[in-house]
Amino acid sequence: MSKLGQQDLIRLFVMPHTALEYNETQWSSIVQLLRHEKLLARYGHRLADHHLLEELPLSVQHHFNNAMDVTTRHIHQVHHTVKHIHRLLGESYQMIVLKGAAYTLLGDAVSRGRIYSDIDIWVQQSDIAGAEQQLKLTGWFSDEIDDYDDRYYREWAHEIPPMYHGGTGAVLDMHHNIVPPVSGRAVDVSFFTQHIEVTSSGVKVLSLPARTLHSTIHLLFNEECEYALRDLTDLVLMFEQFSLDDWDGYLALAEQTGFAREGVMAIALCQNMLSLSVPEAIAKQAGRIQKKVSTRALVAVYQRIMASSHPLVANRISKVCQRFIWLRGHYLKMPWTLLLYHMMMKAYRSTAQIVLGRHIFTKTDPELLGTLKTGQDVK
């Protein structure tokens, strides 16, 4: 049996019929990889849509079903939690639901089998304190975090520390931008006020091109790229919904917000890896930016790191690429003095963790099976 890898997962996404080529033992590894990449449920739906899931061995179906069930159950809880938050904040503040929760509210192709653990919302920076206060009155609280992390969030980040709901265990991330202002690349408030749509439940989310751009920035302007293939499949599923106007809107918005390069890189990655077809005019327009050597090189780096972190498939090159993207993410986000401090601090923390074991920075001791009832572990 040849070694399974990134190519198998990509082929399976683009050409689901290849599912029938694998034996049970190979499926064992594919299930393991997909679970690791948080893609088990998404692939499950894709296989089911092509009537292939029922053709697979029962042992394999079992795990796809488990994963799909988690995301299906999650839908109710997300609707419920968003309703609660919206009731609380929606009248006093401008509030937009972002990322995974927005996909779920819309119920579109990206939402099916999409796994996420936090509900992300945007409010204006000046409203953050008030909104946080309001939430704390109704059972939301913030976890204890160390001073360094708190300072990181408050001063430099585009979000505040996550809040948890005492009763339901839901996690809320409140953002005032989509990139840290300290990077100098924060987007203008108009991005959040002019590119919105309203869901059937009356909640505001970003418009399709703006959602797609946000997802693009999340993938390509971040030091973490743990779930890069999941993020890339998000993108392709959104691009596939685009009308010609949406394509124009996406590129214009990318240009306006200063993320033109990321915009075309996302298109290139989806074309190269996931066989996305793009209208000719758009391809031409994107091609002009993509010609630059540095952009092409960066696209190549990203291609290497898709679904490559699991020890089953990791290799030296993919590790180098991940390291490069981590550095680049920090470089993009931090002014130099801050970068040094941040990396030093993180370096100190990781040294301490290597010496003392990983759990030295965890303050509480969760009871062995304590978190299970709320299902928090199914991130």
Next chain:
Amino acid sequence: MSQLSRFLQAGVHVHPFSDRSGTVLFNEKTTQMLTVFFTQDKLNQVLSDYSQQIPLSADELSMVKSLIRQEFIYQEPLQQAS
């Protein structure tokens, strides 16, 4: 259509126990479970009285209020399905 089903919110499941010890409701949106120590007939009666504004006992009223507050039933009955 029973009184109960006219009031039930979407995603709420009901099971009246055969030993008549009570009726359990489960809301799959909030994943809350609630047992009322009334048979389903009694529950129907209480809800019917409530919707016709017939006065309820203190216990009955507090049960109805809990069911509403915890999003098992609507404040007002739904319109009869046509």
Next chain:
Amino acid sequence: MTATYDVLIPPFNFRVQTDIALVEQNLHTLYGQQVLPEGTLPFIDYHIAVRHSTGLRRWFRPQASFFCDQHEPLKPLHLSQAFAMLEWGMNWTIAAHELQHVIVHSGILAKHNQAILFPAPPGSGKSTMSAYLAFNGWRLLSDEMAVIDPETFEAIPFARPICLKNKSIDLARSWFPDAPFSTVAKDTHKGDVIHLSAPLNEDDRFAPARIKGIVFPKYNPDITDIQITQLNQSQAMHELADNAFNFSLMAHRGFKALTHVVEQADSYHIEYRDAADVKAFLEQEVLEYV
């Protein structure tokens, strides 16, 4: 040296990796014929590992870490508790992933394919009673996790060693001197614990069983006679749902399954001093003989 085995614990196949000799040795003692060379089973449901913690902890107060694939869900424990950690890690793995079955934190044993659930908090003497029954003609389906099929409402065996704590360790050793016991894990969050494998009967070890009773046991050394209180279905439902790990995620399938189980079973709260009294009560008054 890292050892890797396929371990067959129906309904799941595990691949277990460990670099701790104590874990390997206990695995063989408790799972015997179910421990197979790596690659024997065609499909692996879960890849788990217990390994020496890295860093200083390798030498200074050495610890063991549990992994479910690349994920480390539990905090490391002292090295001497490594095998207990593997058992708890397996529980975590199943509870965190399985949604095709309702999983209740409960002991479950059967006789004549009629099962009794024993959902009970730690300290209730549940495991001691499970051990007593399992060595006296009953079949252990599970000591900690009852696995219920949401379509048939039957219990599926997920037979794992019984986890005994503190005083019951000596008691069990005196009852069953020749049984396969693990080494003792001292001073865990549950106190001293030991694992014990129940005898297997090849004929019906994989057979599902209909749930006939739900018994909430409580050990009480101060009483003379067994005290039995029958619970009504509403009470039983609430107590049972409290112990169902994946109840909220199973949504209405879980709700439906538990209401069925409660409808088809009789439920009791029992205080007892002697496990033999519980056995007699169950066999004479709860099980049906055909």
